[in-house]
Amino acid sequence: MTKRSSQIEIQQAFDQRLDRDKLLQCMRCGFCLPTCPTYIASGYKESHSPRGRIALMKAVADGEKKPDEDFYRTIETCLDCRACEAVCPSGVEYGELIEEAKQILFEYHKESRQEKIIRSMTVRGLFPHPGRLNFVADFTSFYQRSGLQKLAHGLRIMNLFPTSLQTMEAVLPNVHAYKKPLANAAYQPLIPAVKKYRVAFFEGCLMGSMFQHVNSTSKKLLELAGCEVISPKNQICCGALADHSGEKDLARKMAQKNIEIFETMDVDFIVNNAGGCEAELIEYPRLLKDDPDWLPRAEAFSAKVKDLAAILVQADFTKLPLSLPTTRITYQDSCHQLNVVNVAKEPRALLQHVQGVELVEMEERVSCCGSAGIYNMVEPEAANEILDIKMQKITAIPELQYIITANPGCFMQMNLGVHQAGIENKVQVLSLSDFLMLAVDYSQK
Amino acid sequence: MLKESVIEAIKQIVGSENVQLEETDLYAYGYDASPEFYHLPEMVVAPGSKEEIIQILAICRTNHIAIVARGSGSNLSGGTVPVEGGLVMLFTRMNKILEFDKQNLTLTVEPGVITKAINQHIAASGLFFPPDPGSMQISTIGGNISENSGGLRALKYGVIKDYILGLEVVLSNGDVLQTGGKLTKDVAGLDLTQLMVGSEGTLGIITKAILKLMPVPETNKTMIATYRSMEAAAQSVSDIIAAKITPATMEFLDQVTIKAVEDFAHVGLPTDAAAMLLIQQDGHPREIDEDIKTMAKVCRDGDAIDVQVAKDEAEGAKLMAARRTALSALARVKPTTILEDATVPRSEIAALVKFVNETAKKYNLYIGTFGHAGDGNMHPTCLTDLRDEDEIKRVHLAFDEIYQKTIELGGTVTGEHGVGLAKLPYLPWKLGRAGMRADQAIKKALDPDNILNPQKLYGEEVMNHD
Numbered sequence: 001m002t003k004r005s006s007q008i009e010i011q012q013a014f015d016q017r018l019d020r021d022k023l024l025q026c027m028r029c030g031f032c033l034p035t036c037p038t039y040i041a042s043g044y045k046e047s048h049s050p051r052g053r054i055a056l057m058k059a060v061a062d063g064e065k066k067p068d069e070d071f072y073r074t075i076e077t078c079l080d081c082r083a084c085e086a087v088c089p090s091g092v093e094y095g096e097l098i099e100e101a102k103q104i105l106f107e108y109h110k111e112s113r114q115e116k117i118i119r120s121m122t123v124r125g126l127f128p129h130p131g132r133l134n135f136v137a138d139f140t141s142f143y144q145r146s147g148l149q150k151l152a153h154g155l156r157i158m159n160l161f162p163t164s165l166q167t168m169e170a171v172l173p174n175v176h177a178y179k180k181p182l183a184n185a186a187y188q189p190l191i192p193a194v195k196k197y198r199v200a201f202f203e204g205c206l207m208g209s210m211f212q213h214v215n216s217t218s219k220k221l222l223e224l225a226g227c228e229v230i231s232p233k234n235q236i237c238c239g240a241l242a243d244h245s246g247e248k249d250l251a252r253k254m255a256q257k258n259i260e261i262f263e264t265m266d267v268d269f270i271v272n273n274a275g276g277c278e279a280e281l282i283e284y285p286r287l288l289k290d291d292p293d294w295l296p297r298a299e300a301f302s303a304k305v306k307d308l309a310a311i312l313v314q315a316d317f318t319k320l321p322l323s324l325p326t327t328r329i330t331y332q333d334s335c336h337q338l339n340v341v342n343v344a345k346e347p348r349a350l351l352q353h354v355q356g357v358e359l360v361e362m363e364e365r366v367s368c369c370g371s372a373g374i375y376n377m378v379e380p381e382a383a384n385e386i387l388d389i390k391m392q393k394i395t396a397i398p399e400l401q402y403i404i405t406a407n408p409g410c411f412m413q414m415n416l417g418v419h420q421a422g423i424e425n426k427v428q429v430l431s432l433s434d435f436l437m438l439a440v441d442y443s444q445k
Numbered sequence: 446m447l448k449e450s451v452i453e454a455i456k457q458i459v460g461s462e463n464v465q466l467e468e469t470d471l472y473a474y475g476y477d478a479s480p481e482f483y484h485l486p487e488m489v490v491a492p493g494s495k496e497e498i499i500q501i502l503a504i505c506r507t508n509h510i511a512i513v514a515r516g517s518g519s520n521l522s523g524g525t526v527p528v529e530g531g532l533v534m535l536f537t538r539m540n541k542i543l544e545f546d547k548q549n550l551t552l553t554v555e556p557g558v559i560t561k562a563i564n565q566h567i568a569a570s571g572l573f574f575p576p577d578p579g580s581m582q583i584s585t586i587g588g589n590i591s592e593n594s595g596g597l598r599a600l601k602y603g604v605i606k607d608y609i610l611g612l613e614v615v616l617s618n619g620d621v622l623q624t625g626g627k628l629t630k631d632v633a634g635l636d637l638t639q640l641m642v643g644s645e646g647t648l649g650i651i652t653k654a655i656l657k658l659m660p661v662p663e664t665n666k667t668m669i670a671t672y673r674s675m676e677a678a679a680q681s682v683s684d685i686i687a688a689k690i691t692p693a694t695m696e697f698l699d700q701v702t703i704k705a706v707e708d709f710a711h712v713g714l715p716t717d718a719a720a721m722l723l724i725q726q727d728g729h730p731r732e733i734d735e736d737i738k739t740m741a742k743v744c745r746d747g748d749a750i751d752v753q754v755a756k757d758e759a760e761g762a763k764l765m766a767a768r769r770t771a772l773s774a775l776a777r778v779k780p781t782t783i784l785e786d787a788t789v790p791r792s793e794i795a796a797l798v799k800f801v802n803e804t805a806k807k808y809n810l811y812i813g814t815f816g817h818a819g820d821g822n823m824h825p826t827c828l829t830d831l832r833d834e835d836e837i838k839r840v841h842l843a844f845d846e847i848y849q850k851t852i853e854l855g856g857t858v859t860g861e862h863g864v865g866l867a868k869l870p871y872l873p874w875k876l877g878r879a880g881m882r883a884d885q886a887i888k889k890a891l892d893p894d895n896i897l898n899p900q901k902l903y904g905e906e907v908m909n910h911d
Contacts, residue, residue, distance in 0.1 A: 024780035024831070028478045029773050030519040030583045034559070043462075044491075044537040045470060046518070052473035059472055070469035089709055089773030 006108045007067050013104040014061040018097060023058040025092045026051065032084035032094075037368045038077050041385040047074045050084035050094055057101050072109055075101050077382045079375055080244050081335035081368035086342075095340075096286075099244055106245065197315060198228045199306075200265045202258075202272040202281065205237035206408040214408075217433040218273045218308050224440065225315035229271075232261050240280035240336075243287065244373050255284045256294060259301045270301070273308040273433060275334025275407040276373065278341045281305045307337065309346035309406075309432060322439040323355035327401050329435070330360050330394065332414055334407035335368045347406060347432050354439040360400070362393040371413035383413075391417045394427075403429045447487045447531075451508055455490055455532075458500045463538065465489035474515065474533045475526065478580075480781050480831060482523035482866055484530065486513070491535040495652040498534075499619045502650070502896075505532060506617060511899050514646040516557070516588025519580045521784055522865030524592065524645050528900045536587055539652065542566050549627040550658045551610060556587025556651050563656065572658040575602035578861070579769055587651050593643030595861030597765065600819030601693045601727075602659075604861065606642040613653035614641055617892045627655060640887070645863050646898040648891045662727035665693065666737050667761030668754045670744035671718035675699050675802065675814070678720035679795035681747040682818040685724075686791055688743055690736050692819060694725040696768050697794070701813030701828075705774040710767035718750060722818065723768055725761060771815045772826065779811065779828035785844055786868075787851040788860030791821040800850045801825045808839040822860035848874065864902045872904055 032050040033039055039049035046052040053074060059065035078098050085094045199222060207215050219229045239254035258281075262270055272278045282305050284298040312318075331351060337343050351359050370376055370386035394403065394417070403418070405411040414429045430438075456464050465471060466488055475485045487510075492498045505512050511531030518525055527533050536557030544553040550572060552563060560581040563574045578584055578594035588594075590612070595604040611625030614637075625631055625638040641648060672678040682695060698706065699720050707714040715721060722744065726736045741752045755761040776782040789797045798814055801823075805812040816823035825847060827840050848858055848871045858864075858871040873881055885903050888895075 021780060025776070027480070027773065027776040027782050028476055028518070029580065029776075030478060030517050031580070031773065033517060033583055044535070045465065046473035047465075047470040049473070055473055055476060056469060065468070065472055068469065070467045074469055089770040090776040091709070 010067040010104060010108045011060055011063055013108065014057065014067070014101070015063065017100055017104060018057060018061045019100075020058075020061070022093050022097055023054060023061065025090055026054045027090055028055070029089070031087055031089060035083040035087050035366065037079060037081065037083070037370070037386045037389070038382065040367070041382070041389055048077060050078075050088075050092075053078060053101075054092065054094070054097065057097060067105075072105055075105055077379055078102075079335070079368050079370070079372035079386070081372055082339040083335060083366055083368065086339040102245065103248070196226050196228065197268040197311065198230070198266070199269045199271045199311065200262055200267040201229055201231045202238070202262075202270055202277065202305075203231060203235060204272065204274050204277045204408075207274050207277070211408050211411070211431070214273065214431045214433050217431075217437045218271075221312060221317070221433055221436055221440075222271065222308070222315075224320070225312055225317040227311070227315055230265065230267070232265055235261050238277040238280040239287075240276050241373050243280060243283075248287070251280075252287055252291075255287050255298065259284065259294070259297050262301060262304075263297060267304065269306040269311055270304045271306050271308055271311055273406075273431070275307075275337025275341065275343075276409060278305060278307055278343075279336035279339075282341060307341055307343045307346065309350055310343055312436075313346045313349055317436075318349060318353040320353075320440075320443075321355075322353060322436075322443045324357055324439050324442050326356050326358070328358045328360060328397070328399055329402040329404055330362050330397055330400060331365075331404045331432075332362075332369060332390075332406070332410055333366060334405070334410055335372070337406050338366060347404070350432070350436060351404060354436070357439075360397050362390075362397060364393060367393075369410055369413045369417070371407075371409035373409060376409075376413055376416075387413060387417050387420070391421050395421060395423065400427050402435060403427060404432050404435050405429060406432055447510065448508065451504060451510065452488065454504055455488065455501060458497050458504075459490055459492050463491040463493070474518070477515075477518040477520050477523065477525045479521050479523040479526070479865070479867055480783060482526040482528075484526050484528045486527040486533040487530045489533045489535060491538050493538040495613065495615055495621060498615050498650050498652060499621070501532070501534070502615060502617055502619055505896050506894050509894060509896065511896055512650070513898050514556075514587070514591065514650055516585030516591075517559075517580075517583045519584045520588065520592055520863060520865065521786070522592075522859065522863040522867040524863050524865030524898070524901060525588075526866060528866065531896075534650065536585060540585075543653070545570075546627065547572075551627045552656045552658055554586055554654055554656060556585060556590070556654065558586045560584050560586050560589055567658060571661050573661045574608060574656055575659055576605045576608055578605075579772065586654060586656070590642055590651055590654055591644065591646050592863040593861070595817065595820070595822060597694045597696060597768070597817060599817055599822070599861075600695055601691050606639060608657045609638055609642050609654060610657050611655035612638050612641050612651055614649035614651050616649045617894060617897055621652075622649065625655065643863070645865060645902050647888060647902050648897065650897070662693075664730050664733065665725055665727035665758060665761060666733045666754060667723070667725045667764055668737055668741060668752060669715075669764065670722045670724070670741075670749040670752045671715045672720045672722075672749055673718070674748075675720040675798045676795050677748045678722050679798045679818065681722060681744050681749065682794050683792050684743045684747055685740050686819070688739060690726075690740060692724050692736065692740065693727045694723070694765070695817070695819030696723040696815070697721075697798075697818035697823070698723065698768070698771065698815045699798075699813055701778070701811070702771050702775060702815040702826075705778055705813070706767050706771050708777065709770055709774040712763050712767045714764075714767070715751070723764060725765060768815075772824070775813050775815075775826050775828060778813075779830060781829050781831045783827040783829060783840055783844075784862075785825045785827070785847065786822070786859045786862040787825060787847055787856060788820075788822045789851055789854045789856035791819065793854040793856065794818055794821055794823065796854055797823060797851065797856070801847055804843045804846050804850075808843040810836070810839060810843055812843075817860075820860070821856070866901060869901070869904060872902075 036049050042048035060067045082095050222229045239251035243251035282302045284302050288294040288298040369390045370383035376383035403414050418427050471486050474489050475483045511529040513527045514534045515525040539555040540557030541555050577596040577598050589605050593605050614622040703714050704716045707716050726733045744752050811828045812825050814825045829836050852874050858875050859868045888903050
């Protein structure tokens with residue numbers, strides 16, 4: 001149980017730090033309920049819905065309810081996918097409320113040890129440091145390439161680790177394959193340069209290391225569409241994981257560093273290919289809203305941020321003649337790409353443009369897969385319940401061949417889902433960029 | 446506090462995984478979508494069948510424990526607030542569509558089915574379920590039946606009660622009523638179906654419903670008319686009815702509402718107009734064109750600034766979808782939204798809207814008015830802040846006057862939201878002493894122990910039970 005003294009501290013922190021106007025903005029209409037993955041996975045428990053969580057946060061702030069262990073659970077199990085925000089007609093800024101609540105609980109709750117370890121390892125120790133991430137990527141590559149992974153699996157060594165780390169290990173991308181340079185490196189723009197844009201590519205931490213293959217594919221696609229692509233040096237992680245975990249100061253510092261680097265670039269757009277990063281980049285002004293020096297710079301920065309699929313559509317990528325043999329695919333939206341960046345049509349337009357591709361939408365397609373930043377590491381059980389629901393929708397699609405993803409977290413989570421469902425031989429998980437490149441390669445043959 | 450033996454017995458009936466007892470979980474069932482009402486329940490239970498419900502009712506009757514049936518908690522009258530603690534009963538496990546009868550054009554459903562899912566289920570068949578309450582994407586059919594919900598199409602198609610052919614209801618003594626059937630004509634006995642519809646969970650627990658379906662109209666057309674004054678728009682409503690046209694939908698929005706909806710939905714509503722009418726007609730294309738033409742002329746003659754017809758069904762649907770967000774969009778403007786439900790004969794809309802405006806001015810309040818103008822059902826919505834005690838007092842004084850006026854105009858204190866707790870003080874104005882006593886007599890006959898949603902709907906005498 002949470003100690004009484006910390007309960008009082010938590011209550012006071014909620015009282016002082018949660019924005020009362022934002023809490024009161026919820027008029028409890030309930031429109032958010034059908035969009036909430038944890039509400040559905042919990043068997044329709046109101047306390048695990050956005051409406052319930054807002055009422056509970058307010059009750060704790062008002063001193064009407066103790067922040068007990070169950071309260072801690074209901075806040076911690078929120079994915080922060082913000083599907084509720086996208087449908088909320090009252091404009092409740094749920095993301096800000098839940099992030100502040102999570103931060104308070106993180107500071108005062110004594111028993112979130114596993115989460116603290118994972119968070120200090122990843123949010124503070126790893127993601128802000130490109131060097132360390134590259135080291136991890138290299139190690140992972142070695143681990144997978146050297147046969148060590150097979151050996152570890154054979155000896156069931158992973159069973160000695162906590163479930164959360166086992167989960168993570170199982171869903172790692174195949175870094176070796178990804179680090180292998182593409183055979184045909186010299187792609188020439190295929191589109192007459194009428195609409196040429198100069199774009200700066202935002203690499204991101206995970207995408208820039210473990211998924212750097214996807215980044216280079218994305219950049220090639222941009223070049224094919226007639227864009228000039230530069231990748232500014234010294235850029236760092238967007239700060240999303242720090243921000244969502246409530247580590248606002250760290251997130252602000254990371255934002256400022258990125259703004260400093262990108263604002264010197266003479267580019268039309270800042271392009272990124274991961275929904276989670278994009279949402280954070282777009283929200284830099286929110287992060288820096290109390291700093292009059294930084295706010296205008298953050299606004300100028302975020303105005304240039306553009307989703308990869310959106311810029312490809314804008315640059316007429318859909319005029320390229322692309323085809324594949326008959327292929328049935330589905331698209332798993334990245335929650336933050338969908339709910340914060342508001343990009344849903346563009347990736348579908350690109351996929352459907354490829355002749356031979358049949359895009360089948362899964363039922364309740366807007367629902368989160370359970371990856372949600374580091375959620376699947378800190379809340380493995382809840383994440384798995386949500387993933388199971390997602391996989392039911394996916395396996396309901398007959399003869400599916402590819403699940404296309406828009407974010408590294410989703411990629412790993414969907415890989416885990418495919419693995420757990422035992423359908424690795426039938427269904428492959430690919431990033432949007434990789435899939436489009438498949439089509440490009442096939443069409444040029 | 447519930448006795449340990451009661452809790453154990455109920456767990457035995459439904460399984461412990463379908464019971465919620467932790468304070469955090471219970472807290473989230475103390476409210477619905479009505480501001481100003483809250484009470485913590487003692488237990489939340491999700492039964493899976495009518496047999497389980499019968500057993501739960503027996504325990505509650507013996508131990509005198511209140512039961513509040515709750516759909517999605519989206520009602521606007523405090524109807525599902527568990528004021529006596531006790532049990533909140535959910536229907537999340539009784540949410541199946543049982544039978545689609547294409548011969549008799551009926552759909553048999555369990556109470557926990559989400560109302561929107563009904564039309565999704567039958568979409569391909571060329572049939573539809575006409576009632577369309579504003580919150581249908583989240584409300585349950587059981588909740589809609591219990592509240593006798595209305596919606597945007599009521600003018601032409603009627604409300605929920607017009608589409609309920611039969612019900613299965615567990616009474617508080619454990620008897621299971623089967624009312625009505627797949628029948629258009631049925632005069633055997635009292636019309637208990639209609640007695641149960643709109644009884645707000647006070648007379649029994651609905652476990653099944655037979656819904657009447659209709660053929661989907663061939664097509665529809667939507668138009669917008671904008672006005673410099675609210676009174677001119679209200680006058681057009683009366684004029685259209687007088688011209689013997691019954692549009693499927695005729696919605697009224699004042700400027701406050703137009704702005705809020707446009708900010709949210711971005712569909713190009715005219716934010717500079719004082720009021721607008723959103724009118725939809727459905728049916729045969731030729732008839733629709735004729736009706737739209739006549740209505741456009743009536744509106745122009747009635748001093749409309751502008752009349753525009755949506756170019757196709759899709760554009761019309763977008764406008765209607767935007768209108769559905771009116772209430773919640775208004776909620777963006779200020780922290781607290783107090784939504785009222787004054788309903789008058791449609792010939793009196795102009796008089797009501799004018800009075801609402803004057804009263805808002807008199808008490809220095811911010812009131813937006815929108816509603817189903819075609820059927821006289823208006824929603825004066827006060828945008829305020831619960832933390833401002835002085836203003837909240839003025840809000841109540843203003844609505845006391847508005848409801849007095851509504852009754853004077855031949856209207857009612859609630860058109861579609863229900864009485865619940867919120868309208869109880871006004872109820873005698875509408876029913877009178879005789880009406881109150883007749884209602885209370887029925888309640889006492891069917892629920893003598895007063896365990897079903899107590900303190901709602903019937904006023905003092907039943908509320909003061911011992």
